[in-house]
Amino acid sequence: MVMDHRIRHGWTPDGGAAASVPPSAVNWLRERIGTLTPSAAVxxxxxxxxxxxxxxxxxxxxxxxxxxxxxxxxxxxxxxxxxxxxxxxxxxxxxxxxxxxxxxxxxxxxxxxxxxxxxxxxxxxxxxxxxxxxxxxxxxxxxxxxxxxxxxxxxLARLDRLVSIDPVSRIAVLGAGVRGPDAERLLGEHGFTLGHVPQSFERATIGGFAATRSAGQASSGYGRFEDMVTGVRLATPRGQWRLGVAPASAAGPDLRALAVGSEGTLGVLTEVALRVRPVPESRRYEGFFVDGWDRGTELVRTLAQSGLLADVTRLSDPGETEVSLALNGGLKTRLLRRYLSARHLSEPCMLILGWEGLSRHRKETLAVLRKSGAVRIGRSLGESWRHGRFAGPRQRDTLMDLGVCVETLETAARWSGLTRLREAIRAALTGALGTPVIMCHISHAYETGASLYFTVLAARDGADPVRQWQRAKHAASAAIAGADRPLGTISHHHAVGVDHAPYLEGEIGRVGVEVLRAAKAAVDPTGIMNPGKLLG
Amino acid sequence: MVMDHRIRHGWTPDGGAAASVPPSAVNWLRERIGTLTPSAAVxxxxxxxxxxxxxxxxxxxxxxxxxxxxxxxxxxxxxxxxxxxxxxxxxxxxxxxxxxxxxxxxxxxxxxxxxxxxxxxxxxxxxxxxxxxxxxxxxxxxxxxxxxxxxxxxxLARLDRLVSIDPVSRIAVLGAGVRGPDAERLLGEHGFTLGHVPQSFERATIGGFAATRSAGQASSGYGRFEDMVTGVRLATPRGQWRLGVAPASAAGPDLRALAVGSEGTLGVLTEVALRVRPVPESRRYEGFFVDGWDRGTELVRTLAQSGLLADVTRLSDPGETEVSLALNGGLKTRLLRRYLSARHLSEPCMLILGWEGLSRHRKETLAVLRKSGAVRIGRSLGESWRHGRFAGPRQRDTLMDLGVCVETLETAARWSGLTRLREAIRAALTGALGTPVIMCHISHAYETGASLYFTVLAARDGADPVRQWQRAKHAASAAIAGADRPLGTISHHHAVGVDHAPYLEGEIGRVGVEVLRAAKAAVDPTGIMNPGKLLG
The missing domain is CATH 3.30.43.10 (Uridine Diphospho-n-acetylenolpyruvylglucosamine Reductase, domain 2)
Structure with missing residues (x-):
């Protein structure tokens, strides 16, 4: 199916339903970030x-x-x-x-x-x-x-098929142009799911997920997209390239890892073989509050290192908790008030846990939460989050119309460096934007560390809004890149593209860049593939 | 610690304790594979x-x-x-x-x-x-x-230190020359373990595990070695190369996957950062018998696809079950007799499950086993296997002394192709060796497939024993490589080296080989690094 592409002035397809932001939230925002100059007209x-x-x-x-x-x-x-x-x-x-x-x-x-x-x-x-x-x-x-x-x-919109499925081995081959919801529909007909639900789920494609090393919200249960990839088929200027014979191999370096994340610079991913899983029989999302970022990260680390992560595990910092309640209003705000009045938590951090049928340890997980003093709100909050899980980019459209400078950025680091990294990024953004609202959450946790996802809101600079954000983004990226060595990765799941290319060498070294350039030269000797991306 | 290297006429260090093979087993072997000409003198x-x-x-x-x-x-x-x-x-x-x-x-x-x-x-x-x-x-x-x-x-024997440890993030940096037991000792002092126990554990090193994409016997619980690698440090002819900033990243392709498995052709791994885990409080190994290879693989597949694999999961085919009982004699043989007389299994396949504190599902796993008709022998058999888990290569020395042609080979494939692959390899080995004893087991299981590990015993050709095994190995490799496309990987965990290099292109494609050559040329322009390996 070829989508009717539009000029795309926002994430919401032109003519699509805009996300509403309640007037109370707009007022709250104005109080926090200053005068807004709406510019809805495009x-x-x-x-x-x-x-x-x-x-x-x-x-x-x-x-x-x-x-x-x-x-x-x-x-x-x-x-x-x-x-x-x-x-x-x-x-x-x-x-x-x-x-x-x-x-x-x-x-x-x-x-x-x-x-x-x-x-x-x-x-x-x-x-x-x-x-x-x-x-x-x-x-x-x-x-x-x-x-x-x-x-x-x-x-790649016409490469929209389920090419083949091996239900015994639980491997499906999908065309690179299959979008998230279509992948689930095609696999669902066979009783399977990918379980890959990044925020871009509704629009993004299988090829894009692989090319950028996407991570979905349920990555604790289903893994990152690269963990699902058992094989790839690429078209390159030097010919077809197929990889992925066996579930595991020691036949030299795993070249799938070179294709995955290559962002179109080596060739075009045309088909991706993916490990699929049975559609879960039931889902359960619950919301909790933890007192303070340190206690919250400690809790998530404990879960990650004990094999007790829920399939979706997402911890908001105090700033994000405050904003998400203010912006969403209604039920959540009332819940928070009830919660705050009863518990006297000084810095509430919202924790969403979702069980998609992968983790079998819900009760053990809940026991750890109780021990840490987490306050359980229940399914209403969890389901409310799940309901709105893809809404962020649409809300960005609406906020842009209202005159807000609004963007996200993300990184990941070891547990031992996570707090320092968060503070460095917050300082950098504040330095660049004056009085921004900075929200942060852990969206993906691992045994050795976690990701940090930031959403930034500021009053848009009417004179040069592009420069305004470039300055802020550069400051945050420089903070991640560190003075001597990186405090975190320049991207946990957004990829490199053009924007992060200047920071790649700091992360993978001069030798790493030379290796990537050599690999590219081998498969794309005349340099036609996606110029300016990844390697700048 | 620099080991006292010897000429190494066997796996057992010269002067080390040879593995005994009971006389009854030798007689059994002679009956099966024919006259043996001992050649103990070296x-x-x-x-x-x-x-x-x-x-x-x-x-x-x-x-x-x-x-x-x-x-x-x-x-x-x-x-x-x-x-x-x-x-x-x-x-x-x-x-x-x-x-x-x-x-x-x-x-x-x-x-x-x-x-x-x-x-x-x-x-x-x-x-x-x-x-x-x-x-x-x-x-x-x-x-x-x-x-x-x-x-x-x-x-690399002098790079034998625990370079650093980050107990919060559970990451340890080990020198490339640290041997398996020393790694466990160094980490054990901090309460941690790698849990990486390939058959080469006693002699092999951290750098070698990484360079060859090793897989340990407890891979279901601890993962393959590459799953443990969070970072690497290489010396290359073009300079130092460090990789691994964060627990996960989308900053371009994961170049660690290029360093891991590079087999010394790109540079020298000097330090490896590894995810470590707490030393388990207890271990439990149990032995079972399943009736027939098909039912056994179906059972292991069910466990793998249900998240119910024990940390060690190892299924022997009927041939290996027979031989391992015959060769080991004693307790196991008596157990088998008791078992056979009671249960009338026509093709017993031994299944060893080991819990190392990772899988929390022993009871659920046992329930699946019961349902499949598996016969539980208990801990004696499991512990007996664990006790002898590193003995294979020493037994090979003894068998070689006795005049046996004895070697192993391994591969992996999707579940749907596993039986066909096993049969193709058995046919190839039989065609090349006459009346060999062929043993096979699944040592590593994944959601999408499993490994096959073969041990081959034949009467050694006194005239040209080298050529005898080359012929057999080539036949097996050709069977794996398939006529049109590979039935399995040319190596699941032994790597490529010299022996598998001719089959690499069939697996990763012409483009894949060109990419590897280009990467090598970038970091090793004069080609000094490990010539003749990996790329032939």
């Missing part, structure tokens, strides 16, 4: 200047030969629909009438056609940007042409 | 012709400058001690007075000295074979010089 698509396609007739004809003329789109509206991702900066720019637009959108039907498209692009020296859900928030699908004279968006 | 070390060192005075001097003259050994006996690994063919060759010997043994003290050794070797164009426990069974430490004029064994 220019119509036609207001973005779309230059004529630089593809040229010969290349256009060869592409049509590869995929059929109906699947080579040079219409400005289609090209605008693949003009970059969905970061705050992407949206800001498009709202102000600016977009870097590919010269054509090419929609191959299968792995073979993807391969032929690459051959045409090598022959005509055209840059290729693989395009799945287009949800990158780090510039990963920016239509950059690098030194090439033209760039296409290689839209 | 030539003394001096009988192996050791050519003069080709190192040259200048290189020798520079190496002495890097690590101290006392740590550059050109003595023939020391060089013989690092002349290759411990495969059946390695032992056969050394027993017949042949060995490929390095020109010197160099023993650096730390990462910095390893780096300096590489610099000297680049400058003098000398090949480097990283040498840990020397237990490779695939030629991984063969002293090949490739096109270089000299080759050194870079022995």
């Amino acid at each position: 220019p119509p698509g036609s207001a973005i200047a779309v230059p004529p396609s630089a593809l040229g007739e010969a290349a256009s004809g060869d592409l049509a030969g590869a995929v059929g003329a109906a699947h080579v789109l040079e219409d400005p509206r289609e090209r605008l629909g693949r003009a970059g991702g969905l970061s705050y900066l992407d949206l800001l720019r498009r709202r102000s009438g600016k977009a870097t637009v590919p010269d054509a959108v090419v929609l191959p039907a299968d792995s073979g056609e993807v391969q032929r498209v690459l051959e045409v692009c090598v022959a005509h020296d055209i840059a290729v940007v693989p395009f799945g859900g287009g949800t990158s928030v780090v510039g990963g699908v920016a239509a950059l042409r690098g030194p090439k004279h033209a760039v296409i968006a290689l839209d | 030539p003394p070390g001096s009988a192996i012709a050791v050519p003069p060192s080709a190192l040259g005075e200048a290189a020798s001097g520079d190496l002495a400058g890097a690590v101290g003259a006392a740590h550059v050994l050109e003595d023939p006996r020391e060089r013989l001690g690092r002349a290759g690994g411990l495969s059946y063919l390695d032992l056969l060759r050394r027993r017949s007075g042949k060995a490929t010997v390095p020109d010197a043994v160099v023993l650096p003290a730390d990462s910095g000295e390893v780096q300096r050794v590489l610099e000297v070797c680049v400058a003098h164009d000398i090949a480097v074979v990283p040498f840990g426990g020397g237990t490779s069974v695939v030629g991984g430490v063969a002293a090949l010089r490739g096109p270089k004029h000299a080759v050194i064994a870079l022995d």
Whole structure:
């Protein structure tokens, strides 16, 4: 199914239901971050200047030969629909009438056609940007042409099939263009699920999940997306590449790990073989409050190191707890009031635990929570969170309309360095933005450490809002990168794209960058694949 | 601690206690595989012709400058001690007075000295074979010089320290030369364990485990070695390389997966950061019998796909069950008789389950076993297996003395292809060896598939025993590699080395090989690192 792409002034598809933010929350925000200047009006698509396609007739004809003329789109509206991702900066720019637009959108039907498209692009020296859900928030699908004279968006929407399923081995092969909900529907017909539910779930694709090393909200139960990948099929300028013969191997380095996370710079993931699991019989989400960040992280660490994590485990810091209650209003606020009045917690931290049928230890987990003094609110809070779990990006749209500078960033570190890292990032954001509201949560916990996910709200700088966020993002990234050595990873699950590329060498070393460049040169000798991403 | 290396005519250190094989077992073997010609006599070390060192005075001097003259050994006996690994063919060759010997043994003290050794070797164009426990069974430490004029064994025995420990994050950094038992001792002082117990445990090293993607017997509980690796430090000809900032990351491809499994071809692993766990409070091993291979694999698959695997899970096929009882005699045989008489199982398959404190589901696991008709023998059988878990390679020495052709090989496949793969390998080995005894077990089970580990016994061909096993090994490898596409991986945990290199391209593709070559060229432009391994 080819989605009707729009110019995408927000995460919410144009015409889709906007997320509401209650007036009380808006007032609360104004009190916290200052005067807001609404800017709901967005220019119509036609207001973005779309230059004529630089593809040229010969290349256009060869592409049509590869995929059929109906699947080579040079219409400005289609090209605008693949003009970059969905970061705050992407949206800001498009709202102000600016977009870097590919010269054509090419929609191959299968792995073979993807391969032929690459051959045409090598022959005509055209840059290729693989395009799945287009949800990158780090510039990963920016239509950059690098030194090439033209760039296409290689839209994988037609690779939307369940290619095969091996129910005995519990492995399903999905086309790279299958979106999250469609994957669940296709697998559900066979009684299986992936269980991969990142916030981008509704729009993002299997290929994108793999290319960016996505992590879903239920990663404690189902694993990160890379943990599910048993095999990959890529089209590269040097030919087809298949990996993943066995459940485990010692046949040299695990090259799947090179394909996964390559962000379209080595080739195009066309099919992904994935470990699937039976659809759970029941789900149970519960909400708790813990007193203070230190006690909360200690609790999550204890669970992670005891094998007692719920399948979804998410701890909000005091700031996020406060804001999420204020922004959502209603039930949650009343619950918090009840809770606060009864318990006198000085710095309540919301903890959401979800059991999806993987962890068998709910009772033991609850016992650890009781021992730590966590206050159990119950299923209402848990289900309320689950209900709104994909709402964040839509709320960002609404907040942007209201004049808020609103974006997220994320990292991960060892347990022993987590608090220091959180404080360093908070200081950096505060230094750059004045009086922002900074929310933080642990969304993914491991035996050796955890991720930190930040949401930042500030009054938008009307004069230069792009620069405002660039400054803040740079400050946060510099804090993560550290003075001598990294305090955390530059990305736990958003990937590198354009935005994080300057920080990659600090994390993987000069030798690491040289190895990546060499691998790229081996499979993409003329450098057509996703220029400017990952390696900058 | 520098081990006193010997010529190594067997796995058992010269002078060590040989494993006994009871006379009844020898008689049984003769009945099964035919006349045996004992050849216990091995030539003394001096009988192996050791050519003069080709190192040259200048290189020798520079190496002495890097690590101290006392740590550059050109003595023939020391060089013989690092002349290759411990495969059946390695032992056969050394027993017949042949060995490929390095020109010197160099023993650096730390990462910095390893780096300096590489610099000297680049400058003098000398090949480097990283040498840990020397237990490779695939030629991984063969002293090949490739096109270089000299080759050194870079022995990591002095990198034997616990470099650091972060008990909060449960991460320990160990020197590459730390041997299995020493790792447990060093970590045990802090209350931690790795839980990594491959059959090579007593001799092999941390660096070797990582370089070869080792899998221990308790992999269901503790994971494969690569699952434990949170970071690595390598010395490469292009400089130091450190990886592993966070517990999880999306900062591009996980390059740790390129370092792990690189088998010394990219550089020398000098330190490995590892996730550790508390020493378990108790261990429990139990033995069972299941009727038939199909029912047994179905049972293990059910356990693996239900999250109910014991930390050690090992299913022997009927052939291995028969032989292991016959070879071990005594208690086990009596148990089997009791069992057989009572239950009338037509094809008993021994199943060993071990709980090391990781799986919390022993009772649920036992319930599944009961339902499948498995017969529980109890702890005696389980403990008996545990007691002898590292004995296999020593028994091989004794069997070799008796004139047996005895070697192991291993692979892994999806559940849906496991039986076909086992049959293909059995047919290949039978075709090559006449009437061998073929034993097989599942040693490592995963949600999507399992490993198969074969032990082969045949009457040794007195005329050309090397060729005899090469033929059998090639037949088995060809069966694994399949006609069109691989039925399994060419190695689940023995790695590639020299022996499996011809089959690598069939598994990772032409593109995969090109990527590995490119990565190697980037970090080792003059090709000094472990020539002839992995990429052939």
